[in-house]
Amino acid sequence: MTKRILVLTGGGDSPGLNAVIRAICKRARKQSRVAKNEDWEVYGSIEAFNGVLNEPQEVIKLTSKVTAGIHVKGGTILKTTNKGNPIKFPYPQPNGTIRFVDRSDELVNKLKLLNFDAIINIGGDGSQKISKALFDKGIPMIGVPKTIDNDLSATDLTFGFQTAVQIATDSFDKLVTTAESHHRVMIMEVMGRDAGWIALHTAIAGGAEICLIPEIPYDINKLVKRISTRYKKGRGFANIVIAEGAKPKAGTITSSIGDKGSEHVRLGGVAYQLSKQLKDAGCPAEIRETVLGHVQRGGTPIAFDRVLASLFGVKAFDLALEKNLAVWWHLKIITLLMCR
Secondary structure (H helix, E strand, O other), X not given: OEEEEEEEEOOOOOOOHHHHHHHHHHHHHHHHHHOOOOEEEEEXXXXXXXXXXXXXXXXXXXXXXXXXXXXXXXOOOOOOOOXXXXXXXXXXXXXXXXXXXXXXXXXXXXXXXXXXXXXXXXXXXXXXXXXXXXXHOOOOEEEEEOOOOOOOOOOOOOOOHHHHHHHHHHHHHHHHHXXXXXXXXXXXXXXXXXXXXXXXXXXXXXXXXXXXXXXXXEOHHHHHXXXXXXXXXXXXXXXXXXXOOOOEOOOOOOEEOOOOOOOOOEEOOHHHHHHHHHHHOOOOOEEEEEEOHHHHHOOOXXXXXXXXXXXXXXHHHHHHHHOOHHHHHHOOOOOOHHHO
């Protein structure tokens, strides 16, 4: 008997995605070897559920040749998108606007025709909301938690987070030396959206003088006082880590309208806003800004994230093997809780 699993990656990419895919496939091949009269095949949908919805469909078989060695690669071999929500699917209109359409029933019908025994959706909060909606419509869904922001409540750690912190810390270390050489204030902006985990861990690891996170609005006058204290002893310098979603007590986050078809506003540029605020508040130091941006989510995942992602992949397949829908959703974003 042949059983089939569909794997897909949605939302932003994260170091370790390919390790999850590879682990699912390796676990499935092992099960095929040891099980009697049971052969497991794993398929991948290109760009999340878009691969299933597209005509012609873009669903590929994930053979050992396709997945060999991909755990060391960044990104995802299945590609990803944040513009493919089947519940709110974007359609560009001739006048330049976007019309959103619910294609979930269409997707459910197509998935049933493909006859998959389980679908493993690797993604963050938005992707898992889609998983829940499809599960409620009778689709056997398993969700694997994914985000560099480390802000999903259903798991202790998300893969990709440690790699993002390592990249940010490496960059911060370089800024410390140039800040000291020029007696400057260096502001480094990191990702994280509404969560300050990347900023906080980077600041601790790098020894930042100031760390600003979304969870605690900052007082610009206190920052100026802190920086001034650093300079009173002579040729001082200071390094600041700020999360892209940080905001002052009297103000809002720095954002712009997202791409057409995306449900998210685009964060970024808060480092420049903070620099202006400091200067306007009388900061005496020379200030420079660095925005790391997407380098934090690119490149080779560190060993920790490869291992964690592999654990998630194996656990996801094991849940599919249990064939218990109630367990599947209760363990949802997969109380994969680091497979504890």
